[in-house]
Amino acid sequence: MADVSALKEEVLETAKAGYREGLFKGTSGNLSARDRGSGLVVITPTSLPYDTMTLEDLVVMDREGRVVEGFRKPSSEWKMHARIYKEKEDVFSVFHTHSPYATAFAVLRQPVPPVLTEMIPFIGGDIPVAEFALPGTEELGLRVAEALRERGACLLANHGVVAVGSSVREAYLRAVYVEDASRIYHHALSVGTPCLVPEEAIRKIISPAVRG
């Protein structure tokens, strides 16, 4: 079997960083990464605290979702992760959080519009809302993949956030950035009417990397 030990270390470190950053509380949230060669997916386990999580707690699954390494049960959202990888060949990491400012907009089912210039190269534009689907289902992954067509992150209606990337680091930075942009948009809304980044500027700074 392919050696995914480096990927496991990256997943563990980044999941702990996300917990410390406040992107999720308790045992909620989950992170996975896909090995480029073998297609194996390393994913965080279900219902386990992040501060004491070790490499042995991580679960490795094959393309069909069978556990091939680890004694824990995979995250309850493993079907969502698997479906996103199936739909999006350019995605190699999926980070699911419940970060509070972004999740507030997910509850309103309101996209975060492009109010910061950095949202354009980081996310691809606004932060859209994926249509509602039950947690733990493959359908949720399908709805997320639809919302992510030209974006690096989206909100999940009445639920939270998914950020994806070509690496664990990219998915993590996007998850952090989604929360940061949502917080700033929230503050701006509370004191006035936010202005959007002009369309022409969006066209000029759009990164080809997040398109398609």
Ligand SMILES: [Zn+2]
């Ligand atoms: Zn969740």
